[in-house]
Amino acid sequence: xxxxxxxxxxxAIPLLFFLTIFIFALIHLLPGGPEAVLFNRNITAAxxxxxxxxxxxxxxxxxxxxxxxxxxxxxxxxxxFNTNEPVSTVIGRAxxxxxxxxxxxxxxxxxxAILLGVVAGVRQGTLxxxxxxxxxxxxIAAPVFLIGLIFQDIxxxxxxxxxxxxxxxxxxxFTNGFAETLDxxxxxxxxxSVLSIAFIAGWSRYLRxxxxxxxxxxxxxxxxxxxxxxxxxxxxxxxxxxxxPLVTVxxxxxxxxxxxxxxxxxxxxxxxxxxxxxxxxxRRDYPVLLAMLMIGAIFVIAFNLIADILYGVLDxxxxxx
Amino acid sequence: MDISERLNLNSTTTGDEIEPFLEVTAELxxxxxxxxxxxxxxxxxxxxxxxxxxxxxxxxxxxxxGPLVWRLDPNYANVLSVTNTLSPPSLAHPFGTDDVxxxxxxxxxxxxxxxxxxxxxxxxxxxxxxxxxxxxxxxxGGIIDNVLMRFTDVILSIPLYLLLFVLSAxxxxxxxxxxxxxxxxxxxxYAARLVRSEFLALKEREFILASRTIGAKNLRxxxxxxxxxxxxxxxxxxxxxxxxxxxxxxxxxYFGFGIKLPDASxxxxxxxxxxxxxxxPWIIIFPALAIFLTxxxxxxxxxxxxDALDPQMTER
Numbered sequence: 001x002x003x004x005x006x007x008x009x010x011x012a013i014p015l016l017f018f019l020t021i022f023i024f025a026l027i028h029l030l031p032g033g034p035e036a037v038l039f040n041r042n043i044t045a046a047x048x049x050x051x052x053x054x055x056x057x058x059x060x061x062x063x064x065x066x067x068x069x070x071x072x073x074x075x076x077x078x079x080x081f082n083t084n085e086p087v088s089t090v091i092g093r094a095x096x097x098x099x100x101x102x103x104x105x106x107x108x109x110x111x112x113a114i115l116l117g118v119v120a121g122v123r124q125g126t127l128x129x130x131x132x133x134x135x136x137x138x139x140i141a142a143p144v145f146l147i148g149l150i151f152q153d154i155x156x157x158x159x160x161x162x163x164x165x166x167x168x169x170x171x172x173x174f175t176n177g178f179a180e181t182l183d184x185x186x187x188x189x190x191x192x193s194v195l196s197i198a199f200i201a202g203w204s205r206y207l208r209x210x211x212x213x214x215x216x217x218x219x220x221x222x223x224x225x226x227x228x229x230x231x232x233x234x235x236x237x238x239x240x241x242x243x244x245p246l247v248t249v250x251x252x253x254x255x256x257x258x259x260x261x262x263x264x265x266x267x268x269x270x271x272x273x274x275x276x277x278x279x280x281x282x283r284r285d286y287p288v289l290l291a292m293l294m295i296g297a298i299f300v301i302a303f304n305l306i307a308d309i310l311y312g313v314l315d316x317x318x319x320x321x
Numbered sequence: 322m323d324i325s326e327r328l329n330l331n332s333t334t335t336g337d338e339i340e341p342f343l344e345v346t347a348e349l350x351x352x353x354x355x356x357x358x359x360x361x362x363x364x365x366x367x368x369x370x371x372x373x374x375x376x377x378x379x380x381x382x383x384x385x386x387g388p389l390v391w392r393l394d395p396n397y398a399n400v401l402s403v404t405n406t407l408s409p410p411s412l413a414h415p416f417g418t419d420d421v422x423x424x425x426x427x428x429x430x431x432x433x434x435x436x437x438x439x440x441x442x443x444x445x446x447x448x449x450x451x452x453x454x455x456x457x458x459x460x461x462g463g464i465i466d467n468v469l470m471r472f473t474d475v476i477l478s479i480p481l482y483l484l485l486f487v488l489s490a491x492x493x494x495x496x497x498x499x500x501x502x503x504x505x506x507x508x509x510x511y512a513a514r515l516v517r518s519e520f521l522a523l524k525e526r527e528f529i530l531a532s533r534t535i536g537a538k539n540l541r542x543x544x545x546x547x548x549x550x551x552x553x554x555x556x557x558x559x560x561x562x563x564x565x566x567x568x569x570x571x572x573x574x575y576f577g578f579g580i581k582l583p584d585a586s587x588x589x590x591x592x593x594x595x596x597x598x599x600x601x602p603w604i605i606i607f608p609a610l611a612i613f614l615t616x617x618x619x620x621x622x623x624x625x626x627x628d629a630l631d632p633q634m635t636e637r
Contacts, residue, residue, distance in 0.1 A: 011471065015471055019475060026483060026487055027483070031487070140561060141564050141613035141616050142609055142613070143609060146598065149598060202561055206557050206558075209554060209627065245553070245554035248518045252514060258480075277480070281486060293478070293480070296478060297474075300477045300478045304477075307518070317525035317526075318522055318525065320462065
């Protein structure tokens with residue numbers, strides 16, 4: 001297994017290299033370009049040329065690419081066209097926000113989805129199962145912004161339990177780190193819940209379907225005959241064998257961290273990667289876009305690798321020769 | 322006596338399916354049926370699956386034949402009439418009207434034709450592509466698996482939004498065909514990785530070795546023996562893809578692909594109504610409900626299909 005992981009990590013290097021070319025080309029194919037979108041229309045031709053030169057847009061594309069790649073390899077991703085800050089600063093501001101929101105939502109979703117999936121799978125065809133099915137598809141069919149607005153209305157406006165937008169209390173002074181963390185968690189509750197609903201709905205469906213197949217296997221009967229209790233039977237014996245599809249999908253959804261949260265971020269004014277991506281796309285902010293897409297690609301590759309490793313852990317018969 | 326009592330007690334308290342031994346009667350000795358026939362028969366006995374199918378047919382009838390009965394023009398705007406814009410459900414407009422006075426019921430019908438067509442065909446294309454790539458990768462493993470899965474990683478790493486932005490400049494094709502193909506190109510990755518993961522586990526199982534021993538060829542092993550065992554996650558993915566694709570269609574029309582205003586689709590009715598939700602929630606509720614009911618009934622059909630395909634399912 002160690003050799004397999006090493007090989008996959010080494011493979012990731014040429015893959016990422018290929019992706020830099022592909023993504024670089026795609027970004028430069030964007031209609032308009034920074035000149036049309038970002039520059040003031042009334043500036044003189046000389047100023048325009050100056051701006052182009054300062055952004056490095058005068059070189060031929062291959063030269064631009066090589067310049068970007070060589071500096072990126074040394075950890076310098078350039079400066080944002082939009083704010084003139086270093087790209088690392090711009091992303092360093094947005095990424096922790098998304099990581100918090102996304103991470104919290106996914107962990108919450110994972111717990112609830114496993115619970116609901118197991119219950120629905122074991123109780124297939126009962127009222128419980130059908131109720132969970134209806135709820136799951138309501139969660140899938142309801143647009144995210146709609147769920148967001150409803151949550152804001154109920155828990156924020158009517159009940160006044162949680163703040164409706166932002167990431168922490170503005171201009172508040174905190175006596176200690178604990179109070180600040182608590183305040184941030186407070187703001188996290190609503191966006192996290194809204195974001196997790198679609199994940200819970202989808203993931204519980206996958207787990208339900210594989211649990212239905214697993215509980216009918218012979219070894220389940222054997223385990224029950226040997227006197228294994230119901231909870232241990234379901235969560236140790238059945239769940240482990242039913243997890244492979246769920247692991248696949250969860251890893252794929254984790255991989256969407258770089259842009260998968262845009263709508264929720266928009267509804268709750270949570271300035272993370274999703275909003276940054278849309279904003280950079282609108283403004284043709286090439287350096288920020290490039291860095292974001294490469295981060296996204298690293299997440300995709302890493303989580304699919306983790307999924308492949310987990311398959312072998314869950315089912316030792318799976319080998320990658 | 323004592324033992325049989327205890328057996329009885331067990332079967333009633335735990336609710337386990339202890340099946341009585343069947344006597345071999347004339348009814349049980351049936352003709353040998355084909356695999357397809359067995360699956361079909363099982364499906365037809367599943368009440369929920371039949372209910373789902375019927376509802377789906379009803380949805381198609383509503384969208385395709387409904388306009389013959391409900392004759393209001395879905396694209397007839399009536400901006401000047403105050404009573405006819407953003408009106409709640411009434412007798413004249415059972416589902417209400419939108420901000421320019423379109424009748425929502427008529428638009429649900431005309432929009433449903435687009436959404437059902439795009440949702441179902443793009444789902445089918447994506448699933449078939451995913452099954453093809455995933456089963457080859459999982460079955461053969463090694464370098465084939467590696468190449469196909471790294472290709473999948475590449476597709477997953479390109480955000481759809483970025484590509485749509487790029488493509489929208491170079492060509493704007495107004496037919497649903499381009500929308501369906503674009504959605505399918507991005508939709509197959511989950512199915513491929515799901516099928517592959519199932520195949521990785523299935524190919525190590527004893528029954529595959531057994532079939533191989535008696536001379537089953539690779540294609541037969543893949544599609545006759547392994548694929549039905551991987552049906553569960555594929556069907557879940559297919560059902561979820563429909564609602565994803567119906568919503569995606571509206572994203573694509575925002576970029577100038579596919580339908581254009583004043584033509585309607587369910588996804589577009591929702592995204593257009595987004596800003597008016599506070600004023601008139603009805604303009605979102607009905608298209609969202611249409612998507613919900615479609616996906617729910619498709620799920621019932623899918624569950625019935627899954628049960629029918631399940632080799633562990635005993636004939637009852």
